[in-house]
Amino acid sequence: MPPDNISNDLSNSQLYDLLIKAIKDQTDVLKSEININIQDLSNKVETVDTKNTAKLKNLGVDITNDMPYEDRQVQRVLKVSFRNTKRQNHQARIRGNKLEIDGKFFTLGDLRNLEELVSEDNSSGGSRKRTALTTKRTEGNTKI
Template identity: 35%
Template sequence: MGEPTSFGEMFELLSQQNKKQTASLTDQIKGSEQNLRNQIRKSSQQLANVQERNIILERKIRRNNILLFGLKVENNNSLITDTLTKINELFSLNIQTNDINNIYKVGRRESAPILIEFLSYLKKSELFKNPEKLRNLKDTDYAIANDLCEEDRRDLKILKKHQREAREEGKEARIKGFKLEINNTLYTAKELETLSEIHTDSSGSEDTGEETDQETNRNGAVLSEKLSIDNKKRKKRKENTPSPEGIKTRAHKKKKKHY
């Protein structure tokens, strides 16, 4: 093709060059966006893995601990002695200071809970071996609880909320570990919250508080399908993440096809 001899030809040539440059830049931007998405996805997964490992580690650290509620200690110098005396009195045990790693108050209030760090899980478990002693605590001003991490406390709160709601509806509900058994079916906190969201969305603006059998079956089916999809996504997350080589190959093919 010769040199352009008219304004129209020059304009056409510039337009074509501009289109090619625009297309090339568009392909580069799309490739960069895809790379950025993949990096974000990879970083999000790495962060989730780190958070999960941190939770597991924190559970192990807290595993040997218990919290004692209701004991008021005015003199911190006698905190260890007073705490062990009360624990041995409540549970008819003989726990000594050499069984303990540390004892301290969680907070500044006089009635703040007291954290007891046992040296072994077996020694801590002695407090829970006598169900009668645990039941008798209800008639006293004292209570004990496992030292849970923030995530486990949140899940337990959700389980108790749904346990209360299920019992109000006349269903059998009891907490087993970190799951809630309702009419012989076990649910995790995440599953219960998902079911609540589905029920809220399906109830609409005119909620009468009643649910038909058809709606119940539909909500259950949607929950099962959603949980199944979530499990598949977790198992295939690595397979679904494209490699950098694959991204470059697809970007090259798109660019070549345009020309």
């Protein structure tokens, strides 16, 4: 039996060829004979080559995003906020349609309100708006 870390020794095209062979043969190759860890496979293959996508489509395998369009748009905006937060050395994670920053959860609406308040604060410099920003963060955390 081959070693469990076989996916580390294979290139992306070899992994796809292996997947296609398994589908063609309709056997449990991935489960029993080769024992590829699916997490390793998904980490190794970050992008799908056009050539390999065509091979899978010819076999009747469709690769689609399982999230609705609106959720993908929210994820795209959250990723931008996520990167900005990480640059400021905060702990951050995307959890579904929410962004967790230092243990507090923010929805897309909360983040937009925070950005508006921060931009107003920068333009006028009032401490009252800073208090509002803190209040909004607290409210955003209690909504979850």
